[in-house]
Amino acid sequence: MSGPQVLPDDLVSAAIRVRENAHAPYSRFKVGAAILGESGRVFLGANVENAAYPQGHCAEASAIGAMIAAGDRRIRAVAVVGGEAGGDLCTPCGGCRQRIREFAADDVPIHIGDAGGLRRTFTLGELLPYSFGPTNLSF
Incomplete structure (x- = not known):
């Protein structure tokens, strides 16, 4: 990767900012996600109800x-932000864990934050152990 390094706090900050753009009129639970792709670019998403x-x-x-x-195809890191500062952790739902798995290895960090910043980091393997993915379908 060329260019500046993207730190976990940078990804969480980006997810905090994009979270404000979420369309969550029914649950009123806004979530933001930031993904560091293989190119070094950061891709953002917000939940859209x-x-x-x-x-x-989902934001992810x-x-x-x-x-x-x-054009990127591999995830190098993910940040997910939901909820208010100090509340329960907002980790990716089961479906999003599987979506992330399609493009990420078990050791990819998943940074979990809230309105106050980074709270905890897991690996994808910790959140989705013994997962089924593209390697299971190799020919």
Whole structure:
């Protein structure tokens, strides 16, 4: 990677900022995500709710879509921010853990924050142990 290093606090700060753009009129629970792609670029996403509930998008899914649309295919790090400072951790839901797995290795860091900043870091393998992914389908 060329250019400046992207630190965990940088990713969390980006997720905090994009969280404000979330469309969450039903749950009122805004989530922001920032993904560091293989190119060194950061891709952002916010949750987008829909009156037909299954049609909404999680912040992580939105950020992954932006990454793919820009041409990156591998995730180097993720930050997810939801909730107020000091509340429960807002880790990726099960579906988003699997979405992240499609583009990330077990050792990819997942930084969890809230309105106050970085709270904890997990690896994808910690959040989704013994996962099923692209390597299971290798020919």
